[in-house]
Amino acid sequence: MTGQRFNPDASTFEEAQEYFINRSIQLLPDNVCLKDVVPLGDWGVKATLEMNSPKYVCQPEYQNLEYQSIYVLRDHRKQGLLSNYIETTDIPFITSPDCHIESYFRSKGIPYCVVGQFTETLEYRSIAAFYDYRRAKRSNVPLMNHIDEGLAVLSWLGANDNTRRAYCLHPLFQEDTDLSQTYERIEEVTGSLKVLALTMEYRNIANTYLLNRKVDNIVEIDLGPLPEVRQMLITDKIQNYKDFLQYHASTHPRREALDQYFQNWLRRLEIPTEQFTDWSHRLKVTRG
Numbered sequence: 041m042t043g044q045r046f047n048p049d050a051s052t053f054e055e056a057q058e059y060f061i062n063r064s065i066q067l068l069p070d071n072v073c074l075k076d077v078v079p080l081g082d083w084g085v086k087a088t089l090e091m092n093s094p095k096y097v098c099q100p101e102y103q104n105l106e107y108q109s110i111y112v113l114r115d116h117r118k119q120g121l122l123s124n125y126i127e128t129t130d131i132p133f134i135t136s137p138d139c140h141i142e143s144y145f146r147s148k149g150i151p152y153c154v155v156g157q158f159t160e161t162l163e164y165r166s167i168a169a170f171y172d173y174r175r176a177k178r179s180n181v182p183l184m185n186h187i188d189e190g191l192a193v194l195s196w197l198g199a200n201d202n203t204r205r206a207y208c209l210h211p212l213f214q215e216d217t218d219l220s221q222t223y224e225r226i227e228e229v230t231g232s233l234k235v236l237a238l239t240m241e242y243r244n245i246a247n248t249y250l251l252n253r254k255v256d257n258i259v260e261i262d263l264g265p266l267p268e269v270r271q272m273l274i275t276d277k278i279q280n281y282k283d284f285l286q287y288h289a290s291t292h293p294r295r296e297a298l299d300q301y302f303q304n305w306l307r308r309l310e311i312p313t314e315q316f317t318d319w320s321h322r323l324k325v326t327r328g
Contacts, residue, residue, distance in 0.1 A: 044173055045182045046138075049114045056085035056111040063109075064089065064325050065185050067136065068192035069204075070155040074325055075106070080125065083116035089134055091155065107134035107153065126150060158191070163205040166229040170212055179287035186211075186279055189323045193275040196319065203268040205230065206238035207275060213243050242272050251294070251301050258308040270309065277305040282320035 046063060050056040057077045064074035064087070071092040080086050087109045108131045112122050126148065135141050136156035145152040158164060164187075171183040187208055194204050209229060212222045222229060230236055245264040255261060263270055281302040289295055306316060 051114040053079050060087040061325055066188045067156050069195045083121050085111045107132050109134055163208040163230055167208045189279045190275045193278050197271050199271045202234050203271055205235045207272050209239045210242050213239050238268050241269050258304050261308040274309050282323055
């Protein structure tokens with residue numbers, strides 16, 4: 041696996057496949073689902089995707105269809121291979137703003153849609169810069185997966201824009217060291233007082249019940265007065281518990297304590313087991 045989430049110079053099928061998996065995780069909040077990834081000869085890789093959010097489609101006549109995305113491998117670029125392929129397909133393309141390919145599609149009259157506009161917000165760009173290429177130590181997954189998967193849960197909860205932006209920022213404020221550093225440049229990460237208030241209240245509530253605290257009754261876990269913060273808590277615990285079960289349930293040295301910790305949060309937040317199971321499954325882009 042590469043350090044980058046979105047390797048711009050993949051030279052093998054496996055590298056391009058990783059690119060598409062990470063990209064589809066980023067697009068989960070827009071209800072984009074990765075169906076498969078297959079090679080195109082020796083020059084490229086094709087991803088097939090479905091989307092159930094027609095409001096993001098540029099041309100209404102292409103709503104509710106399958107979409108495709110093509111990755112031309114590094115050693116086969118500038119050979120006209122993508123242009124030749126486009127002449128043979130009538131499947132619309134899907135892209136996101138940072139791919140910078142919309143003008144090409146428009147100039148060629150190629151049907152396409154654009155998703156992932158939320159990734160252009162200041163708060164999303166701030167956490168993406170903060171996490172950069174970093175990966176979780178135990179699972180080796182990009183840390184930004186926590187944000188993208190969390191934004192997907194927030195979209196399923198119907199969360200508003202301020203809540204989504206605050207969720208992006210919470211890692212910049214939650215730990216004391218990060219809070220101190222972010223404080224010095226706070227105007228660079230958000231311009232919204234409401235987003236800042238939600239972020240700080242999330243820090244306040246989330247940090248009152250950490251793994252090292254014992255509770256005799258789950259009602260001791262404070263949820264605070266703001267429904268937006270409760271949505272952020274639901275999101276964080278579903279995403280983190282999903283990762284724990286997927287990567288650490290049988291190997292983590294404190295697995296029993298962690299499992300109880302997450303179970304306490306889910307009970308306190310009144311998250312039914314069926315809902316957790318369904319949403320955690322939907323977050324797993326790869327089912328292996």
